[in-house]
Amino acid sequence: MIAVVGHTDLTEDAHGVVRAALRTRLAQAPAGTGALVRAGRGLPQVYGRAAREAGRPLTVVLPAEGAVPAPLPAADRAAAGELLLLAEQVRLLPYDPAVRDTVVAADERLVGAARTLLAVWDGSPSDGSDATAHLVAYARARSVPVEVVWPAGAARSGRAERAPGVRRGRPAAGLVGRRPGTYGPGGRDLRP
Numbered sequence: 001m002i003a004v005v006g007h008t009d010l011t012e013d014a015h016g017v018v019r020a021a022l023r024t025r026l027a028q029a030p031a032g033t034g035a036l037v038r039a040g041r042g043l044p045q046v047y048g049r050a051a052r053e054a055g056r057p058l059t060v061v062l063p064a065e066g067a068v069p070a071p072l073p074a075a076d077r078a079a080a081g082e083l084l085l086l087a088e089q090v091r092l093l094p095y096d097p098a099v100r101d102t103v104v105a106a107d108e109r110l111v112g113a114a115r116t117l118l119a120v121w122d123g124s125p126s127d128g129s130d131a132t133a134h135l136v137a138y139a140r141a142r143s144v145p146v147e148v149v150w151p152a153g154a155a156r157s158g159r160a161e162r163a164p165g166v167r168r169g170r171p172a173a174g175l176v177g178r179r180p181g182t183y184g185p186g187g188r189d190l191r192p
Helices: 012-027 043-053 074-086 100-113 132-141
Strands: 002-006 035-038 058-065 089-094 116-120 146-148 181-183
Touching: 002 012, 002 043, 002 100, 002 132, 012 043, 012 116, 035 043, 035 100, 043 058, 043 074, 058 074, 058 100, 100 132, 116 132, 132 146
Parallel strands: 002 035, 002 116, 035 058, 058 089, 116 146
Antiparallel strands: 089 181
16 A cells, blocks of 8 residues: 655645646556555545556544544645545544644554655644654654655645544544454445
């Protein structure tokens, strides 16, 4: 699997050039290599479209409360719906999308499950709202190959998109330590 992480504040104009660069990179991967992304707007949506265009099977990760999907922030719901339509698999992962620390922990799990990480990253350090540099360092520390994708024309708006109510802090009870699952129609567990 090839996972993606990156800046959440890409400009609308950057979406097209980033999508083309991701599509090109995915098309070069060995046959059968899948794409992995956490559901959300912006970069996840761009990556999902690029994976489809490159003919790569897409796995989308949704937040979970126990064995059922958890609600996403309102701003991410339409994008998640599109990603689910593009996906061949859906995995549930216990995290609270309103708590930054659990979102970063979920991204760390995706990085750990990846054979390669594509980082849509301008090289800037992580801050209170953007953990891209942290995730790149996390991948490298675990010997996950990282390819930085920052094509000409990529730009950031300078303000990270954060859903209303997103906060730092401890995860809600029951959202840490549970095994993620892969579920298909009717909630059937698809794990081998």
